[in-house]
Amino acid sequence: xLAAGLLxxxxxxxxxxxxxxxxxxxxxxxxxxxxxxxxxxxxxxKPGDLTHLYAVxxxxxxxxxxxxxxxxxxxxxxxxxxxxxxxxxxxxxxxTCS
Numbered sequence: 001x002l003a004a005g006l007l008x009x010x011x012x013x014x015x016x017x018x019x020x021x022x023x024x025x026x027x028x029x030x031x032x033x034x035x036x037x038x039x040x041x042x043x044x045x046k047p048g049d050l051t052h053l054y055a056v057x058x059x060x061x062x063x064x065x066x067x068x069x070x071x072x073x074x075x076x077x078x079x080x081x082x083x084x085x086x087x088x089x090x091x092x093x094x095x096t097c098s
Contacts, residue, residue: 040058
């Protein structure tokens with residue numbers, strides 16, 4: 001019984017590495033193997049700033065990534081807040097933030 005469970009876990013993990021896109025016009029690609037993205041629950045751009053992408057993790061961390069709008073690549077993950085309990089969302093209020 002345990003062996004069957006391990007096999008299922010391995011199959012599911014390999015499926016996650018090669019997702020299938022079912023809608024025309026959409027694509028999925030890995031943007032950085034070195035950027036942590038564990039259990040990201042939401043991502044958002046700060047109004048007026050398309051060079052950084054913010055992400056909240058279920059663990060309570062808020063990360064800021066450098067974002068290249070031409071290539072779509074992410075780099076330089078920086079934890080800007082931590083310790084929030086059950087962080088599930090992220091939003092900016094208003095049209096500008098400082």
